[in-house]
Amino acid sequence: MNAPTNDHLMNTYARMPVAFERGEGAWLWDDKGHRYLDAVSGLGVTALGHAHPRVAEVICDQARLLMHTANLARIPWQEKLADRLAEISGLDRSFIANSGTEAIECALKIIRLYGHDRGLENPGVIVMENSFHGRTLAALSATGSRKVQAGFEPLVGGFVRVPFNDARAIRKIADAPNEVAAILLEPIQGEAGIVVADDDYLREIRQVCDEQGWLLAVDEIQSGLCRSGNWFAHQHAGIVPDIITSAKALANGFPIGACIAGGIAAGLLTPGRHGSTFGGNPMACRTACAVLDFMEQEELAQRSAKLGDRILDGFRERLNARPEVVEIRGRGLMIGIEMECDVNHLKDRALEKNLLINVTRNKIIRLLPPLIIDETQADQIVHTICELIEEFAPAKA
Numbered sequence: 287m288n289a290p291t292n293d294h295l296m297n298t299y300a301r302m303p304v305a306f307e308r309g310e311g312a313w314l315w316d317d318k319g320h321r322y323l324d325a326v327s328g329l330g331v332t333a334l335g336h337a338h339p340r341v342a343e344v345i346c347d348q349a350r351l352l353m354h355t356a357n358l359a360r361i362p363w364q365e366k367l368a369d370r371l372a373e374i375s376g377l378d379r380s381f382i383a384n385s386g387t388e389a390i391e392c393a394l395k396i397i398r399l400y401g402h403d404r405g406l407e408n409p410g411v412i413v414m415e416n417s418f419h420g421r422t423l424a425a426l427s428a429t430g431s432r433k434v435q436a437g438f439e440p441l442v443g444g445f446v447r448v449p450f451n452d453a454r455a456i457r458k459i460a461d462a463p464n465e466v467a468a469i470l471l472e473p474i475q476g477e478a479g480i481v482v483a484d485d486d487y488l489r490e491i492r493q494v495c496d497e498q499g500w501l502l503a504v505d506e507i508q509s510g511l512c513r514s515g516n517w518f519a520h521q522h523a524g525i526v527p528d529i530i531t532s533a534k535a536l537a538n539g540f541p542i543g544a545c546i547a548g549g550i551a552a553g554l555l556t557p558g559r560h561g562s563t564f565g566g567n568p569m570a571c572r573t574a575c576a577v578l579d580f581m582e583q584e585e586l587a588q589r590s591a592k593l594g595d596r597i598l599d600g601f602r603e604r605l606n607a608r609p610e611v612v613e614i615r616g617r618g619l620m621i622g623i624e625m626e627c628d629v630n631h632l633k634d635r636a637l638e639k640n641l642l643i644n645v646t647r648n649k650i651i652r653l654l655p656p657l658i659i660d661e662t663q664a665d666q667i668v669h670t671i672c673e674l675i676e677e678f679a680p681a682k683a
């Protein structure tokens with residue numbers, strides 16, 4: 287069921303029949319005054335919840351002081367944010383953009399420069415099946431979904447696709463003559479339905495990159511910033527990539543993206559080679575600094591790990607025996623329930639029960655609740671979704 291859409295908006299989204307007017311923490315209220323529990327966070331964005339007082343305060347204060355100056359002058363809040371990103375990532379330098387897909391574009395441009403510096407004529411990037419990296423032309427070309435790419439050909443070239451979580455496929459490319467400059471992957475595939483990379487796999491591809499002189503770029507746009515139970519999901523494997531892309535939760539809803547790079551990759555962009563009018567303005571950067579401070583002070587990574595385990599245990603206890611549930615998986619507060627059949631309509635049924643969920647690839651219930659939810663709210667998410675699944679598919683006798 288899709289709501290009637292406005293005739294003056296391009297028809298890009300299949301929207302749910304609801305309009306939200308305000309929010310507080312994990313709660314949202316629609317224009318009729320009904321309250322909903324948000325288990326999606328605007329697709330992994332509002333990690334600190336809605337109308338977070340500290341975020342609201344810095345946005346109001348900065349709007350009164352100075353919203354924007356171009357990158358023609360120094361921007362102290364941008365410098366401060368870059369310092370913070372270096373601290374939490376272990377990488378040296380950031381480029382601040384406005385969105386996830388722009389962070390990916392920046393990463394891909396760095397990879398191209400790196401490849402050319404190494405003498406490759408057509409530097410390639412190994413990317414994954416079922417990945418999602420965004421909607422601009424290079425990002426959608428890197429994306430492993432024909433649905434995202436169809437109609438936008440000719441795609442940007444140079445991407446070599448392999449199955450996710452399969453180190454042998456990467457070794458096979460490495461063992462033959464190749465023009466690869468980098469590997470790009472999500473440590474937890476989000477759009478694919480919360481598919482977690484094995485820690486051993488991440489360690490092995492780090493090793494292949496080191497052996498081959500390839501850059502390792504990890505897309506942490508959805509999985510990063512405490513959601514998986516660590517600042518970044520790849521940190522569970524104890525590896526350090528060469529490039530990290532971040533966005534979504536970075537300013538809790540204020541548009542921002544960051545491409546963070548270390549070592550040789552950190553120094554390849556020089557004046558005139560990349561830029562953005564809005565990217566890195568004082569408003570976005572100060573907001574992001576406040577978000578990172580709050581995440582650290584409130585230990586949201588630990589909280590996410592703990593509550594994520596609670597939700598996963600709850601689902602496993604109640605749903606494991608059900609034949610129509612294929613798999614319950616996740617890390618921290620990034621959780622997927624893969625179902626046997628199409629469950630797209632469950633998001634509308636959930637809405638009727640005052641719960642906001644997401645369904646990806648038609649068969650996977652995807653949950654990205656705010657990291658500030660409490661145990662009661664976590665239990666409510668489990669209870670309502672189990673009820674929905676039980677009602678939708680009664681247990682076979």
Ligand code: PLP
Pocket residue numbers: 329385386387388390418419420421472476477505506507508509533534
């Ligand atoms: N990469 C990943 C892993 C994502 O999940 C997304 C968005 O869902 C993007 C990139 C694109 O980010 P944005 O929508 O901010 O351009």
